[in-house]
Amino acid sequence: MSKILVSGMGIISAIGNNVVETLQSLRENRSGIEHLRYLKTAHNKFPVGEIKLSNEEMMRMLNIPENLPVTRTSLMGMLAVHEALISACYCWRNQQLSDKQKVAALFKMTDKRIALINGTTVGGMDKREQFYKDFLENDSKNDYIKSHDCGTCTEMIADYFGIFSQLQTISTACSSAANSILYGAELLKNDKADIVVVGGSECITKFHLNGFKMLMILDREKCRPFDITRAGLNLGEGAAYLVLEKEEHFRKRTALSPLAELKGYANTCDAYHQTASSPEGDGAFLAMKKALENANLSLSDIDYINAHGTATQNNDLSEGTAIQRLFGDNIPPVSSTKTFTGHTTSAAGSVEAVISILALQNNFVPANLGYKKKMQELNFEPFTNSHKTLKPVRVVLSNSFGFGGNNTTLIFSKL
16 A cells, blocks of 8 residues: 655745744744634634734735635635645745745646645634624625635635645534545545645634633633643634555655655544534544554554644543543643644644644654643643653654544654
8 A cells, every 4th residue: 555645745834834933832832822813703702822923914925916815714824834835845836935936846736636625614614703784784795605615715825826626614513634645645545536635724713612612712811722720612713634645656746855744644533523523532432443544553653642722621621531442551741732722623634634743743742731630630741841752753643533523543663
């Protein structure tokens, strides 16, 4: 079976507008969680992980006319896809943003089947909220009605680049982007595409924020995953994408080194509850176990677990229990990077995939910020010191769990 290689990646989140800034924040233990800056809502006391750009700033960066209807989710997606494509040395249409001739010399795209698999759940809800009264009173903002749909965000991103031969939108709540990566890998393995750009994008909206508030799982302070005092999550927003291709295709087109290998993956659904995970962590346990089997790896091969780690009472106990069930007393370093970015919901799987690959490339484990006191139910504590010397990080397991018990585990490795 041909290896699935990661040939490019791009990211934008609360801790950076690109891969370089993201790595620097991780290494410096610098969280991006602050008070709301851009979303206008009465619930502005909750700390969140907003990206540090307005819609207008992103539109200028992308050379998009001010009068063009476009959503925040799509804008973040465009920026992250752009970085991923450039990272993989693909042709870019805008001379101001990259050296088109240099990239085109490395790779010619004319005969390639390129798929975009995008994960989002909020979609264009930000504009629907902003112009709701206009919808009721007049027709001045009707163009934004169409932008609400999740698939429209995918189309906006794809239309901006003009290179994709097929599109798919995955909406499985907080496992959406991880499932996009899984689905893209299956397209490659079944020869349905030559290249896949996979990931997700999600902005913070009023509906989004209010919904989690109604569930009573938002913390008024910075979140503390796997801490006995944990009181809920901090919402975040962002986008991240990977470029995947089979090894033979990658080797044929370039002599560059790939970023990582997507070694294995699995999706399970325990369907225990609409929003809660089972106390025994059945879905999480099976997702990790099946991903290891898919990767043909043993427990001892895992050097770091990038946990879903939302800092809610339910998730951390359920996920921690699943990790204990699977790894026993030999648990590798575990941390939740939502302490940096906030919970980026549908984008979390790809945001954390990029962070996992950065951990591989730079041989470090990101810290679980804010942690102080051990949960009595667990036999492990999360990793808190990213400056501590560890054994080489060769294989990373990354968890993403969505509402309804839709659980996905991805495994990345060095080649």
